[in-house]
């Protein structure tokens with residue numbers, strides 16, 4: 001059975017809902033950085049990985065992605081106080097957004113330094129005023145702390161383009177898998193009420209939030225997303241990050 005990766009976040013819940021029920025693939029869940037490592041070791045045949053990893057290694061890329069054209073809700077800088085801290089502690093689970101934040105900070109002339117740290121967000125917030133969080137931790141934290149930045153929104157303001165956080169890659173034979181994932185995405189969109197109800201029970205989050213969230217996520221690379229990814233590559237290079 002082919003083994004495929006899944007971001008172990010709510011951001012992949014809608015996309016993989018139908019696919020997981022069908023049981024055609026063995027699905028391996030991990031955070032974005034860990035999934036890139038599993039792909040690197042050839043443990044998975046196909047997986048979404050951080051866009052930054054893709055740009056570094058350029059394996060075969062497919063159409064499934066995790067992107068947003070504006071607010072994304074789950075890639076955010078939260079702050080305990082009113083101001084950004086001198087240092088923004090970025091979760092070690094991220095590869096794309098930590099570099100995206102470095103670009104935004106420089107382009108906006110902000111003074112904060114972005115440092116990458118490990119640990120849960122509660123641990124991080126013991127030592128730092130501000131933190132870049134992704135995925136479910138970001139969603140939990142945003143219910144409690146002030147959202148200082150939404151990276152999807154910041155990226156759109158800065159470039160006028162979508163932010164592409166993750167893209168699907170394969171060891172070469174991913175065409176059919178990608179087609180199955182995108183069919184599952186379409187099923188999820190057409191049956192969003194079912195997906196939202198299930199997700200709300202599973203993650204104990206309000207249906208209203210989940211609906212807004214799932215609608216904000218883009219899961220198929222189109223022309224705008226291609227341009228957004230290219231712009232990210234160019235700005236990474238311009239800032240010495242790639």
Ligand SMILES: C=C(O[C@@H]1C=C(C(=O)O)C=C[C@H]1O)C(=O)O
Pocket residue numbers: 007009011032033049050051066067072074075093094095096097098134135136165166
């Ligand atoms: C949209 C998100 O973006 C994620 C952020 C990533 C990163 O920063 O490397 C990689 C993949 C995405 O899953 C999220 O975490 O919810």
